[in-house]
Amino acid sequence: MGTVEIRDVRKAYGQIEVIHGVSIDIADGEFVALVGPSGCGKSTLLRMIAGLEEISGGQIAIGDRVVNDVVPKDRHIAMVFQNYALYPHMNVRENMGFALRQRRLPRAEIDARVMEAARILGLEQLLDRKPRQLSGGQRQRVAMGRAIVRQPNVFLFDEPLSNLDAKLRVQMRSELKELHQRLGVTTVYVTHDQIEAMTLADRVVVMNGGIVEQMGPPLDLYDRPESLFVAAFIGSPPMNFLEGVVEGADTLLLDDAQSIALPMSVSGKGRTTVGIRPEHLSLAATGWPATVAVVEPTGSETQITARMGEHVVRVLVRGRTDAQPGDAIHLTARAEDIHLFDSRSGRRRRPGE
Amino acid sequence: MDKTGRRDLALGVHGPAAVILGAMLAYPIFYTIEISFSRFDLMTFSAVEWVGWDNYAHVLDDYRFWSSMKVTLIYLVFALPLQIVLGFGIAFLINADWRGRGTVRALFIIPMVVAPVVAGGIWRMILDPLWGIMNWFIGLFGFAPLDWFGDPNLAMAAIVIIDTWRWTPFVVLIATAALLSLPRDIFEAAEIDGANWWSMLWSITLPLLVPIIAATFVVRWLGAVKMFDIALAATYGGPGGATNVINLFIYEEAFRSLRFAESAAMAVIVLALTMVLTGIFLIGARKLEERY
Numbered sequence: 001m002g003t004v005e006i007r008d009v010r011k012a013y014g015q016i017e018v019i020h021g022v023s024i025d026i027a028d029g030e031f032v033a034l035v036g037p038s039g040c041g042k043s044t045l046l047r048m049i050a051g052l053e054e055i056s057g058g059q060i061a062i063g064d065r066v067v068n069d070v071v072p073k074d075r076h077i078a079m080v081f082q083n084y085a086l087y088p089h090m091n092v093r094e095n096m097g098f099a100l101r102q103r104r105l106p107r108a109e110i111d112a113r114v115m116e117a118a119r120i121l122g123l124e125q126l127l128d129r130k131p132r133q134l135s136g137g138q139r140q141r142v143a144m145g146r147a148i149v150r151q152p153n154v155f156l157f158d159e160p161l162s163n164l165d166a167k168l169r170v171q172m173r174s175e176l177k178e179l180h181q182r183l184g185v186t187t188v189y190v191t192h193d194q195i196e197a198m199t200l201a202d203r204v205v206v207m208n209g210g211i212v213e214q215m216g217p218p219l220d221l222y223d224r225p226e227s228l229f230v231a232a233f234i235g236s237p238p239m240n241f242l243e244g245v246v247e248g249a250d251t252l253l254l255d256d257a258q259s260i261a262l263p264m265s266v267s268g269k270g271r272t273t274v275g276i277r278p279e280h281l282s283l284a285a286t287g288w289p290a291t292v293a294v295v296e297p298t299g300s301e302t303q304i305t306a307r308m309g310e311h312v313v314r315v316l317v318r319g320r321t322d323a324q325p326g327d328a329i330h331l332t333a334r335a336e337d338i339h340l341f342d343s344r345s346g347r348r349r350r351p352g353e
Numbered sequence: 354m355d356k357t358g359r360r361d362l363a364l365g366v367h368g369p370a371a372v373i374l375g376a377m378l379a380y381p382i383f384y385t386i387e388i389s390f391s392r393f394d395l396m397t398f399s400a401v402e403w404v405g406w407d408n409y410a411h412v413l414d415d416y417r418f419w420s421s422m423k424v425t426l427i428y429l430v431f432a433l434p435l436q437i438v439l440g441f442g443i444a445f446l447i448n449a450d451w452r453g454r455g456t457v458r459a460l461f462i463i464p465m466v467v468a469p470v471v472a473g474g475i476w477r478m479i480l481d482p483l484w485g486i487m488n489w490f491i492g493l494f495g496f497a498p499l500d501w502f503g504d505p506n507l508a509m510a511a512i513v514i515i516d517t518w519r520w521t522p523f524v525v526l527i528a529t530a531a532l533l534s535l536p537r538d539i540f541e542a543a544e545i546d547g548a549n550w551w552s553m554l555w556s557i558t559l560p561l562l563v564p565i566i567a568a569t570f571v572v573r574w575l576g577a578v579k580m581f582d583i584a585l586a587a588t589y590g591g592p593g594g595a596t597n598v599i600n601l602f603i604y605e606e607a608f609r610s611l612r613f614a615e616s617a618a619m620a621v622i623v624l625a626l627t628m629v630l631t632g633i634f635l636i637g638a639r640k641l642e643e644r645y
Binding site: 071079082083085086087088098099102146150 | 536538541544546547549556557560644
């Protein structure tokens with residue numbers, strides 16, 4: 001059984017606590033991505049699941065067994081490292097079979113399992129090569145093969161694609177997804193790349209400063225970020241933010257004395273941040289006045305960078321536009337596409353708050 | 354700067370170094386080669402007559418030369434592997450995480466900073482048959498006192514022990530640096546793969562260290578073939594030539610027996626042999642590096 005249960009897990013190095021009580025339940029067969037900026041504790045959490053870091057507080061269970069004091073090899077996990085961590089002096093076949101040899105499995109079974117993994121990953125032709133005779137993508141596949149042959153209950157990936165070039169990264173990403181669909185093994189995947197997390201995972205856990213900011217299915221996080229941090233982190237190009245004070249029922253007074261009429265009534269007190277994704281802003285005859293600064297067409301869509309007073313906003317328009325730098329435009333957004341956050345706490349504002 | 358100016362600058366910068374190297378290294382080497390092919394006149398203290406390979410023929414006929422070569426070979430065959438194995442072994446142990454390992458590492462440097470002649474002297478005292486601490490120590494375990502410098506085999510053992518005492522720390526130092534530089538994630542991968550302490554050492558650490566072990570061997574080999582000072586201070590080649598390594602023999606022949614031409618021939622033979630063997634070791638080291 002490949003469930004992973006993380007209960008109020010803490011990690012401290014001496015006096016300094018870096019993970020402050022994280023709880024995540026991962027179902028059997030689920031693909032969960034841990035995502036966040038560097039230093040947020042995502043890799044440390046993964047290493048605690050693997051058993052490479054001690055758990056300072058709380059508990060981690062894999063299957064039905066608490067593994068806090070279980071050595072890595074007995075946790076029924078397999079890990080793929082960022083730098084692949086292939087054994088440089090062993091060829092591909094030996095690399096993949098190493099764990100099985102340590103378990104003293106019969107030779108025939110080792111060969112069979114290695115061949116099967118090689119077939120799945122398309123490595124049959126490379127079995128006798130040394131790691132340094134392989135390309136980055138091939139090494140990555142060998143590292144995955146080494147994980148597959150162990151038939152683990154849980155796969156752990158620590159930024160496995162970050163050493164590949166952009167094109168290969170996209171290709172390996174879909175291979176990874178296909179592999180997960182085929183094998184159905186529970187996967188915990190650490191990345192700092194939110195696109196990777198969104199495209200691969202069934203559920204994304206956004207971490208920041210040693211806590212979980214929000215977790216949920218990728219599109220839920222995209223559509224309904226619970227905090228400014230998640231709103232800013234998920235989505236590319238990033239969400240636009242305008243900060244000010246609510247005046248009356250539906251007007252936001254920005255710091256540069258501009259006032260913006262919102263298409264809904266807002267009851268908030270104190271400073272409020274309005275967040276709107278670039279693709280949710282549209283050009284209209286009336287609305288918030290802005291000036292076009294840069295136009296970047298990519299063919300299928302056009303990104304416009306515009307100035308609203310002292311603020312810079314990005315607008316993503318489907319197809320093409322005849323807007324030119326210097327043009328005066330008006331921007332609008334639908335009420336349901338506007339996110340409101342309390343500027344001080346950074347939390348999402350619910351209606352009536 | 355124009356071309357001539359650059360050339361002048363290059364000459365100016367490299368010149369002094371070239372002159373010093375020429376005077377201190379090239380000249381003595383070529384002078385030695387000249388002497389080795391000549392009759393050496395002690396009155397004028399110079400090579401006076403070209404005699405071709407005569408000196409070499411004499412040397413190769415001299416059983417004392419061969420016995421010195423054999424003594425040197427025995428010393429190398431015992432001392433080098435011992436120092437490499439001990440050095441990497443100790444490094445492996447003090448690299449494990451335990452309190453006070455920093456202090457132990459620092460203590461290991463001491464033998465290297467002691468002058469070789471002093472080291473020889475200290476060990477002469479330690480190994481003294483009558484009042485040396487070594488015989489007292491092995492006496493605690495019920496062994497009879499040993500005549501360390503009187504018995505040919507024990508004298509060779511003493512030389513190997515002293516040299517090992519002196520040079521193992523150097524190997525420990527290199528090995529420690531090498532161990533610390535090994536990529537950590539490979540060991541973590543092996544840990545997850547279920548490698549125990551032994552297979553971690555045998556299947557992962559040692560293969561990763563092979564190129565460094567080979568390079569350390571070459572460095573130690575170059576130091577060991579120059580073996581002279583410890584033998585001079587501890588045994589003076591004795592007893593009966595049992596520790597008379599080739600460099601000590603050459604020195605004796607030249608400056609005690611004043612047979613400069615023959616000693617020069619021996620020196621050239623040793624130089625050529627060393628160069629050939631070093632070349633072979635370097636090729637071997639590179640081969641190993643490519644394999645691992």
